[in-house]
Amino acid sequence: MNFDDTPQEAKFRARAAAWLAVNVPREFEAGLNASAYGKLQLEGVDPLVAARRWQKRKSEAGWAAPLWPKEYGGGGVSPIERVIWAQEEGTYSKLSGPFIIGLGMCGPTVMAWASEEQKRTLLPKLASGEQIWCQLFSEPVAGSDLAGIRTRAERQGDEWVINGQKIWTSGARDADWGLLITRTDPSVAKHRGLTMFFLDMHSPGVEIRPIRQMNEDAGFNEVFFANVIVPDRQRLGAVGQGWTVALTTLMNERMSIGGGMPTGFPELLEFCARMQTESGAAIDDPHVRSRLASFAVRASGLQYSAWRTISALSRGEQPGPENSIGKLVAGAMMQDIAKFALSLEGEAGLILDPELAPDRARFQAMLLRSPATRIEGGSDEILRNIIAERVLGLPADIRVDKDLPFDKIPRGDPH
Amino acid sequence: MHFDFSDEQKALRDSFRRNLEKNCPISSVRAIIDSAAGHDAALWRNLSQGGFLAAAIPEAFGGAGAGYLELCVVAEECGRALAPLPTVSSVYQATEFLLAAGSAAQKAAWLPKLASGGAIGTLALAERPGETTPSSIEARVVGGRLTAIKIPVADGMAADIALVLARDERNALSLFLARLSQAEVERTPVKTIDPSRKHARLVFNRAEVEPVGEPGQGWKLLEAIRDRAAVLVAFEQIGGADRALTMARDYALQRFAFGRQIGSFQAIKHMLVDMYVSLELARSNCYFGAWALSANSESLPAAAARARLAATAAYQLCSTNNIQVHGGMGFTWEFDCHLYYRRSNYLALALGGPALWESRLIGQIRPAAA
Numbered sequence: 001m002n003f004d005d006t007p008q009e010a011k012f013r014a015r016a017a018a019w020l021a022v023n024v025p026r027e028f029e030a031g032l033n034a035s036a037y038g039k040l041q042l043e044g045v046d047p048l049v050a051a052r053r054w055q056k057r058k059s060e061a062g063w064a065a066p067l068w069p070k071e072y073g074g075g076g077v078s079p080i081e082r083v084i085w086a087q088e089e090g091t092y093s094k095l096s097g098p099f100i101i102g103l104g105m106c107g108p109t110v111m112a113w114a115s116e117e118q119k120r121t122l123l124p125k126l127a128s129g130e131q132i133w134c135q136l137f138s139e140p141v142a143g144s145d146l147a148g149i150r151t152r153a154e155r156q157g158d159e160w161v162i163n164g165q166k167i168w169t170s171g172a173r174d175a176d177w178g179l180l181i182t183r184t185d186p187s188v189a190k191h192r193g194l195t196m197f198f199l200d201m202h203s204p205g206v207e208i209r210p211i212r213q214m215n216e217d218a219g220f221n222e223v224f225f226a227n228v229i230v231p232d233r234q235r236l237g238a239v240g241q242g243w244t245v246a247l248t249t250l251m252n253e254r255m256s257i258g259g260g261m262p263t264g265f266p267e268l269l270e271f272c273a274r275m276q277t278e279s280g281a282a283i284d285d286p287h288v289r290s291r292l293a294s295f296a297v298r299a300s301g302l303q304y305s306a307w308r309t310i311s312a313l314s315r316g317e318q319p320g321p322e323n324s325i326g327k328l329v330a331g332a333m334m335q336d337i338a339k340f341a342l343s344l345e346g347e348a349g350l351i352l353d354p355e356l357a358p359d360r361a362r363f364q365a366m367l368l369r370s371p372a373t374r375i376e377g378g379s380d381e382i383l384r385n386i387i388a389e390r391v392l393g394l395p396a397d398i399r400v401d402k403d404l405p406f407d408k409i410p411r412g413d414p415h
Numbered sequence: 416m417h418f419d420f421s422d423e424q425k426a427l428r429d430s431f432r433r434n435l436e437k438n439c440p441i442s443s444v445r446a447i448i449d450s451a452a453g454h455d456a457a458l459w460r461n462l463s464q465g466g467f468l469a470a471a472i473p474e475a476f477g478g479a480g481a482g483y484l485e486l487c488v489v490a491e492e493c494g495r496a497l498a499p500l501p502t503v504s505s506v507y508q509a510t511e512f513l514l515a516a517g518s519a520a521q522k523a524a525w526l527p528k529l530a531s532g533g534a535i536g537t538l539a540l541a542e543r544p545g546e547t548t549p550s551s552i553e554a555r556v557v558g559g560r561l562t563a564i565k566i567p568v569a570d571g572m573a574a575d576i577a578l579v580l581a582r583d584e585r586n587a588l589s590l591f592l593a594r595l596s597q598a599e600v601e602r603t604p605v606k607t608i609d610p611s612r613k614h615a616r617l618v619f620n621r622a623e624v625e626p627v628g629e630p631g632q633g634w635k636l637l638e639a640i641r642d643r644a645a646v647l648v649a650f651e652q653i654g655g656a657d658r659a660l661t662m663a664r665d666y667a668l669q670r671f672a673f674g675r676q677i678g679s680f681q682a683i684k685h686m687l688v689d690m691y692v693s694l695e696l697a698r699s700n701c702y703f704g705a706w707a708l709s710a711n712s713e714s715l716p717a718a719a720a721r722a723r724l725a726a727t728a729a730y731q732l733c734s735t736n737n738i739q740v741h742g743g744m745g746f747t748w749e750f751d752c753h754l755y756y757r758r759s760n761y762l763a764l765a766l767g768g769p770a771l772w773e774s775r776l777i778g779q780i781r782p783a784a785a
Contacts, residue, residue: 305699
């Protein structure tokens with residue numbers, strides 16, 4: 001048991017550090033350190049411009065999509081080297097926020113299913129940040145039950161006509177391309193009537209509306225399609241094979257290394273040491289200590305689980321199932337931590353104005369953002385089903401709609 | 416980074432697990448529960464002679480001289496098998512006290528016997544309800560003679576020696592070694608929540624003792640040894656938790672209700688997943704504790720508290736939910752569920768309860784005052 005790099009890993013780490021030392025945009029360091037939950041606080045520059053500049057610089061040196069093959073704009077490194085790169089890039093990786101969906105989900109799907117020519121055209125521009133991708137999967141009627149989507153694609157010669165609506169699309173307003181799952185045959189069982197496309201987000205008939213979220217932010221969007229034309233050559237996989245293609249995307253969504261998810265614990269610990277009560281610092285109160293300790297062991301448990309995953313990658317093995325618990329634990333933890341911190345703030349805990357609230361309303365913001373963490377990218381309940389079935393080997397849920405034609409499945413609405 | 420046990424350590428775990436499956440089936444755990452015997456003496460001798468339980472004792476004192484990572488692996492399997500052995504008392508505590516603070520003569524006299532299974536040691540600490548603190552100790556040594564009542568003492572009936580925390584003539588908390596065979600020690604069995612690990616009440620009536628370590632260093636020594644023991648007990652806890660989870664999973668697959676496997680209901684599936692998540696968090700904390708223990712790291716006190724707290728929570732959750740998944744059958748004496756429930760709640764208290772370790776952890780990771 002040790003925490004050392006292998007000689008080869010150490011050599012790679014030194015190479016990454018040497019490149020970063022002369023290339024990172026140091027003027028953003030303080031702002032990035034202060035940025036949390038995907039919102040960049042950069043002085044005097046549009047965050048997207050700063051993000052694109054950094055992504056471009058990385059791509060010129062092969063660091064933009066380290067794991068991808070070089071011919072598609074990647075760096076051709078191994079999984080463990082990608083982890084080392086991320087450790088070395090540190091706070092500057094926050095600049096890659098606008099490209100995460102493309103790099104993490106759309107890109108791997110394109111790589112698995114598009115033609116060679118398409119891959120050579122699309123992927124390098126995705127990697128370099130020149131083009132941004134979004135994922136058009138969820139619909140108002142289909143979130144956890146993704147295969148229940150209703151957006152229609154109807155064939156007209158060499159083209160498809162798209163009508164319907166997507167929701168919860170991150171970054172749609174900046175996106176050039178969208179990965180789109182559609183229903184092409186409502187008369188067969190729901191998983192069998194789906195087809196995947198990628199489409200130009202600037203196509204006529206695409207309308208994007210930001211969603212005003214419960215925390216007053218608007219990171220997500222609704223995307224409407226009114227007779228949008230997509231050429232058949234932008235189909236990924238066969239007609240009716242959309243579910244299989246979508247699984248490629250979802251597998252990549254869940255491949256991201258756990259432990260990187262923020263939990264709010266370091267902020268809470270520091271806050272409790274500073275917060276004064278009648279009897280001294282809050283951290284010295286036995287009740288506070290008890291709650292802090294239960295958060296502490298979950299935070300360290302996630303951190304050390306990530307190290308176990310990294311160790312598996314270092315040996316060239318697949319990450320073990322411990323990798324699947326990260327979001328499930330971190331999401332609920334952040335919500336509990338926010339509520340606990342507010343309870344320590346007393347009535348001041350209800351103030352949301354950062355100029356007046358304790359800690360610039362950091363825990364209030366956490367309270368209002370955390371419900372989303374427990375839903376986006378697989379709800380807590382779906383994650384529990386996945387772990388139950390794939391890790392513990394329990395039976396799949398009984399699906400009453402599994403073998404029904406899609407258009408015969410009972411719906412809760414009159415449409 | 417290699418944050419994992421080595422292939423050799425994993426091979427040791429596999430062979431030791433097979434050994435216990437053969438030599439420590441649940442029927443022999445139940446035999447100890449029903450008997451007056453404090454532990455499975457045949458198993459104790461067999462495993463001691465195999466060097467498993469003396470993994471961390473140097474060869475000079477008759478041990479295997481392997482190391483603490485090996486002992487962690489052994490502890491996990493002892494926990495899984497509910498092994499009725501004096502591990503918490505003799506292997507994780509008495510042996511460690513002697514290694515850390517025993518004189519050359521004390522080490523030579525006792526370590527080879529503890530290593531070979533020829534003797535059992537224990538720690539006699541608690542005296543009254545509530546967490547043991549320096550001020551709760553009334554035991555006193557005057558003129559080399561100890562007067563004290565200690566309860567509960569793990570394996571107190573079977574042990575040959577006890578390390579005892581007591582006040583010396585200057586009222587300083589110090590550690591002493593007492594032979595328990597002398598007439599000045601009265602021993603009475605105490606019925607506890609886990610009858611597979613027996614306890615006793617020990618009354619010392621001016622019993623002869625010898626000092627261990629420096630006078631006045633008793634409390635400091637106790638805390639240092641308990642950090643080490645906490646990691647080892649945490650491995651017993653995750654071993655037991657893993658077994659309880661597996662039992663619950665297997666039963667959920669086999670038991671039908673409402674025309675389907677109960678493991679197909681989300682209420683059951685999600686309960687099992689929460690057990691699994693708790694166990695994985697505990698396992699990862701235990702791995703770090705194992706590293707800190709084996710490397711004698713400065714981070715051992717925090718690492719030990721993390722491992723102990725996470726493993727306590729995981730074992731209590733897994734053993735509690737294991738009964739719930741089994742329904743009414745889980746409440747019978749016949750089903751084994753209660754054995755894990757009992758063990759989990761015993762181990763939660765064995766080195767001081769969660770509140771003590773919570774406070775210890777936060778004291779360790781507390782940021783410097785601003």
